[in-house]
Amino acid sequence: SEGTDSSSGDLSTSLHLAVYKLEPSQGLRLGSQQTGCELDYDISSPQYAVYLGTAERAGGLRQSRHCASSETCKGSFLSATGTLDLILASTVFVPEDFGSFQVALRLSGSDQCNQGGLQMAEGKPLDKKLLEQLQAAGRAAELAANPRWQEVLQQPVAQFPVDPPGAASIKESAQLLAGMSVWGPKVTLKTFPNGMRGLQATESIKQGSILMLFPFAKSIKLDNNSPKSPLPKLIPDHVWEAHFWRQYPYNAAVVLLHEMSKGAKSSMHKYLCMLPKAVDMPWQWSEKELDEMQVDNMKGMAADQYQRLSAVWHVLNSSEVSMPNLTWEKFYWACNIISSRSFGMDSLEGLANPRNRLLGLVPRPGLSAPDLSGLPLRVLENSSTPAHFVGLLPGVDLFNHQALLPQPDIYMSQPGQPGQWTWKKPLDRFVRISAAADLLPGQEIFISYGSKPNAELLGGYGFLVPGNIWDVYLLRNFTAQLAEASATRLLAPFVAASSHLESLAESVGVPSVGALGVNADDLTRLQDALQPLIVETEALKSGMAVQEHAATASWKLLGQACRQELAWKATTLEEDEATLSAAGDQIARRLWNALQLRIGHKKLLQKCAAQADAAIVFLKIQQGAAKTDLQQLSPHAPALPQPHSEL
Numbered sequence: 001s002e003g004t005d006s007s008s009g010d011l012s013t014s015l016h017l018a019v020y021k022l023e024p025s026q027g028l029r030l031g032s033q034q035t036g037c038e039l040d041y042d043i044s045s046p047q048y049a050v051y052l053g054t055a056e057r058a059g060g061l062r063q064s065r066h067c068a069s070s071e072t073c074k075g076s077f078l079s080a081t082g083t084l085d086l087i088l089a090s091t092v093f094v095p096e097d098f099g100s101f102q103v104a105l106r107l108s109g110s111d112q113c114n115q116g117g118l119q120m121a122e123g124k125p126l127d128k129k130l131l132e133q134l135q136a137a138g139r140a141a142e143l144a145a146n147p148r149w150q151e152v153l154q155q156p157v158a159q160f161p162v163d164p165p166g167a168a169s170i171k172e173s174a175q176l177l178a179g180m181s182v183w184g185p186k187v188t189l190k191t192f193p194n195g196m197r198g199l200q201a202t203e204s205i206k207q208g209s210i211l212m213l214f215p216f217a218k219s220i221k222l223d224n225n226s227p228k229s230p231l232p233k234l235i236p237d238h239v240w241e242a243h244f245w246r247q248y249p250y251n252a253a254v255v256l257l258h259e260m261s262k263g264a265k266s267s268m269h270k271y272l273c274m275l276p277k278a279v280d281m282p283w284q285w286s287e288k289e290l291d292e293m294q295v296d297n298m299k300g301m302a303a304d305q306y307q308r309l310s311a312v313w314h315v316l317n318s319s320e321v322s323m324p325n326l327t328w329e330k331f332y333w334a335c336n337i338i339s340s341r342s343f344g345m346d347s348l349e350g351l352a353n354p355r356n357r358l359l360g361l362v363p364r365p366g367l368s369a370p371d372l373s374g375l376p377l378r379v380l381e382n383s384s385t386p387a388h389f390v391g392l393l394p395g396v397d398l399f400n401h402q403a404l405l406p407q408p409d410i411y412m413s414q415p416g417q418p419g420q421w422t423w424k425k426p427l428d429r430f431v432r433i434s435a436a437a438d439l440l441p442g443q444e445i446f447i448s449y450g451s452k453p454n455a456e457l458l459g460g461y462g463f464l465v466p467g468n469i470w471d472v473y474l475l476r477n478f479t480a481q482l483a484e485a486s487a488t489r490l491l492a493p494f495v496a497a498s499s500h501l502e503s504l505a506e507s508v509g510v511p512s513v514g515a516l517g518v519n520a521d522d523l524t525r526l527q528d529a530l531q532p533l534i535v536e537t538e539a540l541k542s543g544m545a546v547q548e549h550a551a552t553a554s555w556k557l558l559g560q561a562c563r564q565e566l567a568w569k570a571t572t573l574e575e576d577e578a579t580l581s582a583a584g585d586q587i588a589r590r591l592w593n594a595l596q597l598r599i600g601h602k603k604l605l606q607k608c609a610a611q612a613d614a615a616i617v618f619l620k621i622q623q624g625a626a627k628t629d630l631q632q633l634s635p636h637a638p639a640l641p642q643p644h645s646e647l
């Protein structure tokens, strides 16, 4: 405290308060031991909402007030009888950077009022009854300010079964989140008209303000740096080490299952109650349903996922592992949950310390970094030592994915550090999500799960995005076709083109050799990659036309490959679109997903073919111009070889 002055008739004091760890069970007391005094307070813009109250030292709360964040909070309390304490408390988690704010207090009334001065007790536990009263009073103010919360909070907290996993209703979930210390007073859970649960802004949210704050310790997470089993009593280290299911998502699923098995005793119980009952992944689809997607590699991926799951299940059932009451249904549910709603992050500082390893950490390979440049919302997390982990973050996992917009509402990193979840002191106990753009009340708030094509979204999360701008189609054996063409027809320059394409495919994240993923963006890059073949080679002098021809031929092959793929499909784009519109709202979810996937793919293939045609025209024009240049430079240059007519 600073500037306490008890010599004059009035006592006024200005305090600079730096509050650390002001958690729900704690409060700050400022008070006078005198009666019949009036206490004026003037609090400069607290960063987080606080509840103010006065209490008789031996009694309960007398008067109270809720002060919203970022607004000056002025008023006065009167101590009618007995002593008076001014209590500042927060019913939500407050991060360690609670920040400092000024409290100006003026105590007036009888002469007695200034005797003894103000007393300050920082961060001391409040008595339980007082705290409950304060929270109730604060909540009442919150409710008055926000009818949506009123609706939610008035619902009684039900007892939820966790075994088998049960999904809590929207209202129940909102309460459960509050109970899990997820702080997000400006966002609420909602089921949107399309039937999807997600998060919505309840009021105007200014750019930069915090949308959600989540104490990291309340997550389920798994350490990747340790080869040791996170559940040594159930799965011995040697078993854990020996199996590939140490990998994501199986490892984290095992930890989740263990947490589930604790039932209501789990510290995550409330969160577990609000997890979806089922997540439908393509590996659960029938052959016939998979066929509807009209892509072979999706079938392969589904079969592979199923095989891996079965293999892990086999080990979990062996005598070396003791996870009683585990069923196949529970096991794959947990794997699907981890796959569809976990977050991969770099670790926060201090997690190397075993004490902090709640459930351990593991990397999540599926979570690639989204391209974050220029996106208008951000999540600030902080760490210095990267150590990968996968975690279930209650609340944070309620944001849906936005891929349609090039600029989704939220992204999960600091600008300039794409894909990096970093923690730095003093916020290393919290995941913070803040708005990087203004949000309107009623608006759904999205995050980006990454620049993922539909097949990846469907395989990893069980949904896809129609018209996904990040969609990719894998052309079967495209680079093999190029290589074959190069060997039999155009030789060296063509080999160069082929390897260029291969490395290009790699650089755009196309996993399998022999396949090239193409989308509109890739095509532009492809064009760029081909450019050096035309200008940088020896052939500029004598064989320029061959080089040019190689580029043209590559485009031709690409166009052909796209048309070929389209021809192989059992239905046309027009037929698919007709099927979709004829089916209307009654369409089965799996068929809808399959139709959307193949419609997207066909559009992509048509676009690619058209772009390849355009590139060929472009190259022809360029070729003509270059020929003229070369002939002007050297009028005696040998005649240029003619392009291979067959190509």
Ligand SMILES: C[S@@+](CC[C@H](N)C(=O)[O-])C[C@H]1O[C@@H](n2cnc3c(N)ncnc32)[C@H](O)[C@@H]1O
Pocket: 196, 197, 198, 276, 279, 340, 341, 342, 397, 398, 399, 400, 401, 402, 403, 461, 462, 463, 464, 465
């Ligand atoms: C991290 S959770 C998001 C919250 C989820 N909607 C909930 O209520 O628990 C991811 C799941 O939400 C759904 N989801 C997220 N974004 C979606 C989108 N753009 N379209 C359809 N479903 C989406 C999918 O079911 C996905 O598996």
